[in-house]
Amino acid sequence: MYIGIDLGGTNIAGGLVSEDGRILLKDSVPTLKERPAGEIVRDMAELSGKLIAGYGAEPEEIEGIGIGCPGIVDHTSGRVIHLTNIKMDEFDLAGEFRKTLDLPVYVENDANCAALGEYVANGGGADSFMLITLGTGVGCGIVLGGRLFRGFNGAASEAGHMTLVYGGEQCNCGKKGCWEAYASVTALIRQTKAAMEAHPESMMNADAAERGKVSGRTAFECARAGDKAAAEVVDSYAKYVADGIVSLENIFQPEIISVGGGISREGEYLLKPIMEYISKNRFNKYVSKTRIVTASLHNDAGIIGAAMAAR
């Protein structure tokens, strides 16, 4: 048995995971990210202890604890280099964790964990596998030959920060026109708001007023209900997503590209226009094609993947 922990900006989610990647028990505690790092880590360790006890297991039965972190880590030493939204720079996460619960701890990037989780859920046999997560940003994890691909410095697979529109929208990373600035849910909301302003008659305005906010689902729901402006938002968003996938396919020719994140629950409604665009625009016309799928684990990918990384 393993424990997988998904450290997020809002919650610390943890799970007891079987050898073959099934969650046996899970739980979460708030991150309260403004706290000192030591307190956050103590809560992670206590959550792990609670999972072990809750399942009626003994600490000796746990073969490893994997922690997925939102940022750059050194997986060889278990140290955090820099996290995006949590104050944990240059921090010995594994060492600190073991002060509370002394078990083997493995620290990994959270997008890498999610990719590993989906890879295992997909059967684990693919020659090469990429997970693209459409969320607040666009995350990416790459599994080549059954192993995480990290680059020479551990910081690889930031596909959200490849350019889609040269000189385009300003991205948080400092560069302009990143794929993330067009294909993230944050970008979709921006695109939805722009269409609402341009089309005051659109159902999207009434929908947003009723729910009190514009979300990543606003355009999808109104498009399904027949709203033309909403359908245009969905179509244009799907093409942004698809064009980035084509770039990645042309570069990697991975056996599988999996599309995850909350928006992937739109299923065929999102995947169909994406697939049409990819079929028309992919470079490879001669040999076996990359298979595009939607992710299956949703929020559990991070927990399962962190456990599988520890395995």
Next chain:
Amino acid sequence: MYIGIDLGGTNIAGGLVSEDGRILLKDSVPTLKERPAGEIVRDMAELSGKLIAGYGAEPEEIEGIGIGCPGIVDHTSGRVIHLTNIKMDEFDLAGEFRKTLDLPVYVENDANCAALGEYVANGGGADSFMLITLGTGVGCGIVLGGRLFRGFNGAASEAGHMTLVYGGEQCNCGKKGCWEAYASVTALIRQTKAAMEAHPESMMNADAAERGKVSGRTAFECARAGDKAAAEVVDSYAKYVADGIVSLENIFQPEIISVGGGISREGEYLLKPIMEYISKNRFNKYVSKTRIVTASLHNDAGIIGAAMAAR
């Protein structure tokens, strides 16, 4: 000893190559690409025989023959799947070659060969290495952990066909806005011509009239001589090249990215603005950075790399 053959649209270049990647003797014959494939292959084999005899070696001393082809090949079977400009689709290249010269033959993609050649020339110790070749198109070869990265179907590393400008210039591949449509020498010539038209006073017009053509060097030479419009062409071209490199660095974090192709002979004049752009726009601000270098083997990369692929 090995033989490396670089099959191009104009010439078949071949070389006898030492175990450690030095060319001992080289020669070439015209491809005459409209001919039947069998004749082209016979000329390759005869060129190989000539190199062996010319060096005073015996065929038994040749441990392998590598052939770099401009297109998609199956390196496991030695078959060509599809070449870009030569009629050799679904063709048993290795088998046909051995009818004339019966030695172990290894067939590989030419951009992969060039990458392997530059990788070896660079010391061969890098964890991860990418060669970007700026020529008629934008070629790319990737070496990970000392081995060529080919994707699950052998067709990977078409980085020239990642998008740089969504919906931009039409690319030969069918998609719009590919990096190749902005960063190839073909694109540079197009950009130079547009600037010449917009700036009739520019030195570039006189230069082109004198030489009878616009080339990839026109803007560089006139910029060096102080022409403002030419300097703008060079600056804008360097940024297109650099932005694509930033995308690849963000995705791969390779230890080294090498920039090759005739235009790379512009050296610092091209590399300096590229490096300035990359330093400002790269995602990685926390850990060791990718080293950007210019390629060193120039036209010999294909020959040496094909030989190293056979090794």
